Amino acid sequence: MLSFIYYKVLFLMLIPSFLLIYLLITKQNKIENYFSKKALKKLSISNQYLSTKKRNLLLFLSLIFMIIALARPVSNEETKEIESNLIPIIIAIDVSKSMKANDLYPNRVDFAKRKLLNILEISNNNTIGVILFAKTSFLLSPLTQDFNSLKILLNNLDTTINFDNGTNIYSVIETSQKLLKDYSNKNLILLTDGGDNEDFGKEIKFAKQNSIKIYTIALATKEGSVIQEENGNYLTDKKGNIVNLKLNEKIKDLSLKTDGGYIEYSLNNSDINQIINDINNKSKEGKLEKKEYKTYTELFYYPLFIAVVLLLFAFSSLPNLKNLKLSIFIIFVSFNFLKTDLLAFSIFDFKTIEEANKAYETGNFKKASKEFDKLDTNEFRDYNLANSLYKNNNFEEAIKLYENIKTTSSDLEFKRLHNLGNSYAQINDLNNALKKYEEALKLKNDSKTKDNLELIKSILEKKEDNQNNKSQSNQKEEKQTNPQKNNNIKKEESESKQSEMIQDTQEEKWLKEIENQKTNSLLKKMESSSEDSIINPW
Structure with a gap:
């Protein structure tokens, strides 16, 4: 049975289209107001090509078929159900002051x-x-199976940020409920020292009402520890006494009374293995999530093909009847014989790009380079290929590609120059690196490029100072005439070598920092109906 997925398109676009064609067909040429039809026929030169009205009619029919294609006609529509084997887990990390x-x-x-x-x-x-x-909950990532992206977020997470004081576990459970509302299996893992709450009755009640199982991995020792603040002083309470922050074992009740589990940390993975296994086993006993999806046969390409053919006739200078059948036959044959090859080329091209991007995202830069190399050369393909070569430590090949890229896009040109600077820095060609960073900053005032430029400048200045110091020491040595001349020369040479080694090590360190600069992860604050009443400043 034929149906339209976007049936509203038919109503919204067909009515104005009919109105438009009516106005075009009924509109008379201004010259017709002054001459009769017989007179115009005698005055006009016979035209074997399409008349204006016929051309407008073809355009109108083409528009109608395009609208039908936009409405997305389908047939054999079916609704199917699949059972999802994925088990949802929310993991909450305590970032209060006590976790320092x-x-x-x-x-x-x-x-x-x-x-x-x-x-x-x-x-x-x-x-x-x-x-x-x-005190408040922050969403780092919603439920996802893209663990590679999640790892990037975690690696870029700045744990030195000063979050608000307090440990509001009720807020965590509320946020988890919002994220798990469409699931029957609801699991929450807390990575915390337990905070300083003595009674978790309110949290237990809310978790039971919403069928949330809470697991806790206790991350603190029973002996506890003090916290040294940035100013060098130790954290104290209101009375000025140094605080020793221990594990709050009361949180065990929260996990055991919500059908979850409690375990103290281990230095290996035995703690997390036990919790994940328990979650998976309990979830298998319950019902699996069912999701519905629709399948159908797409038919939009039939009206789209007819629309394209009509457009070709409308915009061409084909005669009315002569060669019309021949033209239709040529278009039909061309479409059938060429369509397969063109589609195949397009599909394989997109598939190659997809494979290349996937390999790049997963860190397989060697494969990414091979896949990008298969594509036809253009500025974006060359840029992506150069990035892959750079990531694969093929810096010289990457430089050749970056240098040969010609583009009119200022954004791409900035990225090219910035990456060129990084590449030259990697092969220790610091002068060229400096030059490329300066050129990049002329296009865009970027903080990372500025930082890289300053680092390169400082390294070059240190090198220049070392060379000046070395030449000065050599001049002093030439003036010395005492018996210990040879010993002093050896001593100066060894000190110079050590200095050079130190500078080389520092240079490598700075270059690595340039390469591994991190971008902090985005956090989204979640509202809670319960605010934590802070008693202690941790």
Whole structure:
């Protein structure tokens, strides 16, 4: 049965189209107001080609078929159901001040981040969302299976940010409910030291009402730890006493009374393995999520083909009847014989681009280079290929490609020059790197490019100072005539070599910093109906 997915297009566009064609057909030429039809026929030169009215009619019919194609006609429409085997998990990391304690290396919050990255490694049948929380909850990522992007977000997460004080777990459970509202299996994993709450009755009640299972990985020691602040002083309470922040074992009740689980941290993955296995086993016992989707046969290309053919006739100078059949036959034969090859080329071309982009995103830069190399050369293909070569440490080949790119796009030209500067820096051609960064800044005032330029300038200045110091020491050595001349020369040479080695090490360090500059992850604040009443400043 034929149906239209976007049937409203027919009503919204066909009525104005009919009105337009009516006006075109009924409109008379100004000269017809002064001469009769017989007189005009005698005065006009016979035209074997399409008349204006016939041409307008063809254009109108072409428009009608285009509108039908836009309405997306389909047939054999069916609704099917699939069972989803993916188990949703929300993972919440406590980023309150108490998580800066260093009883876990290097501190509790960085330890929690490593635990989360390990969870991503072992989660095969899960879809995962991430929340950060202190007094307020912040959404880092909604539920996703794109763990590669999630890892990038986590690696770029700046854990030194000063979040608001407090540990509002009720806000976390509320946010989790919003993210899990369309799922029957609801699981929340808390990576926390427990905060300082003595009673979790309100949190337990809300979790039970919404069927949320809460698991806790306790990230603190029972002995506790003090927190050294940025000014060098230790964190104190209101009375001025140094605070020793220990594990709050009361949070165990929250997990056990919501049919979840509680476990203290381990230095290996045994803690997260036990929790993930328990979540997967309990989820298998329940009902799997069912999702509906529709299948149908697309028919839009038939009216679209007819519309294109009519347009060709309307805009060409074909005679009325003569050669009309021949023209239709040529178009039909061309479409049937050429369509397959053209579509195949287009599909394979897009497939190559997709494979190249996928390889680049997953870090397989060698494969990405091969896939981009298969494409026809143009400024964007060459830029992407050069990026892949750069990531694969083929800096000299990348430089050749970057240098040969010609573009009228100022944005692409800026990126090309910036990456050229990075490439020259990698092969230690600092003068060219400096030149490219300066050219890039003429196009765009970019902070990263400025930072790179300053780093390169400082390295070159240090090199120049070292050379000046070396030449001065050599002049002093020539003037010396004491018996220890040879020993002093050797000593100066060794010190110079050590200085050069130090400078080379510093240079490598700066270049790595240029390459590995991070962009902080975006956090979205989530509203909560319950505010944490802060008693202590952590």
